[in-house]
Amino acid sequence: MTEATSIAGAAPAQPERNRLNLSKKDYDGASSTLCRGCGHDAITACIQTACYESSIDPTQVVKMSGIGCSAKTPTYFMSQSFGFNGLHGRMAAMATGVGMANRKMLIIGPTGDGDTASIGLGHFAHMMRRHLRIAYIVENNGVYGLTKGQFSATADVGSKLKKGPANVFHAVDIPSLAILMGATFVGRSFSGDRKQLTPLIRAALSHHGTAILDVLSPCVTFNDHDGSTKSLKYIRSHRDAANEIEFVEEPVPNTDHHQEGTDIEIAMHGGMITLHKIKDHDPRDRMAALQRLEAAQRESKFLTGLLYVNEDQPDLAEIENLTDTPLSNLDPKDLRPSQKALDEINAGLML
Numbered sequence: 001m002t003e004a005t006s007i008a009g010a011a012p013a014q015p016e017r018n019r020l021n022l023s024k025k026d027y028d029g030a031s032s033t034l035c036r037g038c039g040h041d042a043i044t045a046c047i048q049t050a051c052y053e054s055s056i057d058p059t060q061v062v063k064m065s066g067i068g069c070s071a072k073t074p075t076y077f078m079s080q081s082f083g084f085n086g087l088h089g090r091m092a093a094m095a096t097g098v099g100m101a102n103r104k105m106l107i108i109g110p111t112g113d114g115d116t117a118s119i120g121l122g123h124f125a126h127m128m129r130r131h132l133r134i135a136y137i138v139e140n141n142g143v144y145g146l147t148k149g150q151f152s153a154t155a156d157v158g159s160k161l162k163k164g165p166a167n168v169f170h171a172v173d174i175p176s177l178a179i180l181m182g183a184t185f186v187g188r189s190f191s192g193d194r195k196q197l198t199p200l201i202r203a204a205l206s207h208h209g210t211a212i213l214d215v216l217s218p219c220v221t222f223n224d225h226d227g228s229t230k231s232l233k234y235i236r237s238h239r240d241a242a243n244e245i246e247f248v249e250e251p252v253p254n255t256d257h258h259q260e261g262t263d264i265e266i267a268m269h270g271g272m273i274t275l276h277k278i279k280d281h282d283p284r285d286r287m288a289a290l291q292r293l294e295a296a297q298r299e300s301k302f303l304t305g306l307l308y309v310n311e312d313q314p315d316l317a318e319i320e321n322l323t324d325t326p327l328s329n330l331d332p333k334d335l336r337p338s339q340k341a342l343d344e345i346n347a348g349l350m351l
Contacts, residue, residue, distance in 0.1 A: 019055040027052050029076040039191030039217030040069060040110075040139045044076045046194050047108065047137070050201035051078065054249050054270075062098050062105045066091040066120060068146055069219075070112035070139040089120030092127035092136075096316070099132045102326040103317035106205065107134040114144055117153040117172040128181040128210050133315045135204040135211050138174055139191075141219040142230035149222025156300075160227030175307055176293045178212040179286060184310040185211035186289070188303060190235055191218070199247040200306065206249060206270035209315045216302060229300070240296050242305040243283070244276040268311055275306060283309050 015023035027048040032041050051058070061081040063074035067088035074083045082105075086094045095107050116124050116138050127134070142155040149161060153172045160166045178186045185207040189197040197215065204211035216235050218224045224231045229238075243264075249271035264275040264282065275283065281292055289308040296303040327335065337345070 018052055020057060022052070022055070022058075024048065024052045026080070027058065027078050029074075029079045032072075032076050034069060034072060035219075035221050037220040038069070039141065039215075039219070040073055041076070042191040042194065043110070043137065043139055043197070043215055043217060044073055046191075046197045046201055047073075047110070048077045049194075049198050050205060053198075054202050054205055056106065056205065060105055062095075062102075062107050064091050064095045064098065064107060064109045066111055066115035068112040068114050068144070069141075070110055070115065073110035073139065074108075089115050089118070090123060091115055092120060092123040092132075095134055095136075096127055096130065096132050099134065099316060100320070100322070101328045103133075103322055104326050107132075108205070109134055109136045111136065111138055113138060113140045113142060113152045113154040113174070117174060117177075121153075121172070125177070125181050128178055128183040128212070131182065131184065131209050131313055131315050131319060133208055133210070133317065135201065135207070135213070137201070137204075137213045137215060139217045140174065140214055140230075141217050141223055142171075142228070143219050143223045145219050145222055149219070156229040159229040160225075162222065162225055166227075173293065173297065174212065174214040175303075176290060178210075178214075179289055179293075179308050182210070182313075183212045183308075184209040184313045185306075186214075186308040187212070187306045188214045188216070190216045190239060190302075190304060192232065192236065193239075193304075196241070196245065196304065199245045202247040202249065203245065203268065203271075203273050203306070206247070206268050207309075207311075208269045209310075209313055235302060238301050240279075240299075240301040240303050242279050242281045242292065242303055242307065244278065245306055246274040246276070248272050248274070266309060266311070273306065273309070278305075281305075281307075283307055286310070 017023050058078040058080040063081050063083040065071040065074050065085050091111050140154050143149045151167045155167045156171045158166050175186050175188050187200045189200050218232045266273040283306045
């Protein structure tokens with residue numbers, strides 16, 4: 001038997017599988033219909049890789065979205081998962097309902113800068129202060145792609161469209177707002193940097209609270225030209241990394257310590273984040289994170305990496321003292337208070 005015959009007759013290589021015996025293909029969805037080269041598709045690929053590497057069970061995931069180009073993202077990954085595409089700007093409110101009804105489900109919310117920082121700003125702010133457990137991923141391109149590229153609320157002052165005047169309004173900075181409003185995991189990345197984005201997503205999926213990722217995602221159709229501050233060229237030349245991140249999803253002891261200039265290790269509920277420090281930035285320091293973001297804005301730079309994390313804050317289900325059994329799985333008799341219990345509640349409300 002010749003070598004060529006031996007190779008031709010060999011069984012095809014089997015795909016690698018994770019702890020759930022799933023291959024990466026099991027995390028696929030439908031084919032994308034977005035513009036060729038859209039940064040959103042790169043984000044989708046990172047979500048798929050993160051879920052595969054973390055052995056996320058697709059049947060225990062709820063994918064939520066609102067309206068916009070980003071709202072298509074849930075269609076493109078984990079076709080075995082539950083999904084709901086709701087009204088413009090209402091994804092945060094709908095996700096809160098899901099999280100209260102079934103605390104066991106992992107909520108992944110790919111969304112856009114319009115859904116988040118414009119029509120949905122009020123719902124977004126209250127979701128953060130309530131500490132809903134969610135991986136909320138903003139696909140931020142600074143324009144409204146579905147309505148032909150007008151400035152969004154995250155467009156930077158001085159940024160230019162292909163035609164028309166430059167933007168004169170200050171941008172809503174999503175990471176700064178998230179920290180101020182109470183989010184307990186805040187990061188920023190770039191759709192063109194899968195090495196940084198994938199472990200950030202893995203860490204966000206592991207976080208027991210509101211994890212916000214602001215991902216700069218250039219719109220190749222309406223906002224990738226000279227003069228735009230959300231173009232591929234501009235973002236690549238104005239990124240300012242605070243750290244490099246690795247995430248290992250294994251039970252680990254708490255080694256929450258570091259020395260100046262060395263790595264920072266942060267124990268989470270489902271693993272360990274290791275941050276290789278580039279700048280003198282400790283993401284557990286809330287005020288330092290806000291100050292670094294402000295300094296980066298003054299220099300027209302995008303600070304990326306894990307910006308802030310707090311693993312001590314209870315999530316919404318714990319704050320509301322929900323039962324371990326999800327409310328959606330309880331029988332009506334378990335959900336309905338007895339007449340005696342209602343009388344006691346009413347008596348306690350009497351002045």
